[in-house]
Amino acid sequence: DVKVTQSSRYLVKRTGEKVFLECVQDMDHENMFWYRQDPGLGLRLIYFSYDVKMKEKGDIPEGYSVSREKKERFSLILESASTNQTSMYLCASSRRDRSYEQYFGPGTRLTVT
Amino acid sequence: DQQVKQNSPSLSVQEGRISILNCDYTNSMFDYFLWYKKYPAEGPTFLISISSIKDKNEDGRFTVFLNKSAKHLSLHIVPSQPGDSAVYFCAASAPKSSGDKLTFGTGTRLAVRP
Numbered sequence: 001d002v003k004v005t006q007s008s009r010y011l012v013k014r015t016g017e018k019v020f021l022e023c024v025q026d027m028d029h030e031n032m033f034w035y036r037q038d039p040g041l042g043l044r045l046i047y048f049s050y051d052v053k054m055k056e057k058g059d060i061p062e063g064y065s066v067s068r069e070k071k072e073r074f075s076l077i078l079e080s081a082s083t084n085q086t087s088m089y090l091c092a093s094s095r096r097d098r099s100y101e102q103y104f105g106p107g108t109r110l111t112v113t
Numbered sequence: 114d115q116q117v118k119q120n121s122p123s124l125s126v127q128e129g130r131i132s133i134l135n136c137d138y139t140n141s142m143f144d145y146f147l148w149y150k151k152y153p154a155e156g157p158t159f160l161i162s163i164s165s166i167k168d169k170n171e172d173g174r175f176t177v178f179l180n181k182s183a184k185h186l187s188l189h190i191v192p193s194q195p196g197d198s199a200v201y202f203c204a205a206s207a208p209k210s211s212g213d214k215l216t217f218g219t220g221t222r223l224a225v226r227p
Contacts (some may be wrong), residue, residue, distance in 0.1 A: 004156070035217075040122075042202060042219035043157070058214065090156055100145050100206045100215060104156025 003027070004105035006091050012111045019078040021108050023091030029103070030096040032074035034058075034066060036087040037107070043090065049074055050096065081112045116140045117205050119218035127226050132190040134221050136203030139184065143205040147215070148177060148188045151200045160201075161188070193225045 007022035025032065033048040035058075045058030047066040055066050063085060067075040074093075078085055088109050092102040118137045126132045134148075144165040149157035163170040163177045163186070170177050176189045190197055203218040 040219055042117075042119075043204075043217040045214055045216075048214065059216075092156070100147055100162060100204075101159050102157075102215065104158070106154065106156050 004091055004093055004103050006089075006105040006108050008108050009106065010109050010111075012113065013078075013081050014113055015082060017078075017081050017112075019081050019110065019112075021076040021078075021089055021091075021110070023074045023076070023093075023105055024072055025074075025091075025093040025103070026072065027093060027095075027103065028071070029093035030071070031094045031099055031102075032068065033092040033094075033102060034064075034074065034076045035090045035092065036060070037090055038087050046076065081110075083112050086110060086112045115219070116143075117203055117216050117218040119203055119221050121221050122219070123222045123224070125224045125226060126193045128195055129192045132188075132193045132197065132223055132225065134188040134190075134201050134203075134223065136186050136188075136218055137184055138186075138205050140205070140207065140216075141184070142207045143216075144208055145206040146177070146179060146186050147204045147206070148175075149202045149204060149217075151202065151220070157202055190223075193223075195225050195227050198223055198225045 004025045034046045035043040049055045049068040065077045090107045091105040094102045147162040148160040150160045151157040179186045200220045202220045204215040
């Protein structure tokens, strides 16, 4: 059974803290994605990566960075967390030749106080 | 600028009846469209897709219709079952030159009443 796992289901951090969200996939997928989901806004793409050490900005990259040192792992970094980054964060992966069929992790609900 | 729109935030349907979820898009470069389904506390899962060269794709109880001239697609679920209760996201993809991105709509929460 294919799997995308995220390091935490729930996370509470303080304003200004550096936050790391980890995502691991076991499907040998080339592509990996980070989204945030907010009520009334749907899923918005933060960053994506189509290969190790490669990254592309999505629609809302401000305040975030990413790291992909290994094919199976994609990390999202909030350099200095702010309250407007309180959200549900979803990681996904896909094959390069079927990039539209994305497999999602269960999400991390991040609260920044 | 919301390029993919789902104007109905919620829909309630009786079990056994048809559920119709709608989606509109503005970007004429989109060439592939998808529906994802999301249960609470889980990530979205891929449900069904359609290429822009087709106007209909069917998979069991699920059918997606595409009207390119109207920039509109819809998902039909027949017959609806209580287990179909979830949030449904419409998504669209542009050609490879735009990267491997999907643009998602805001979602429609479907409730199927027993």
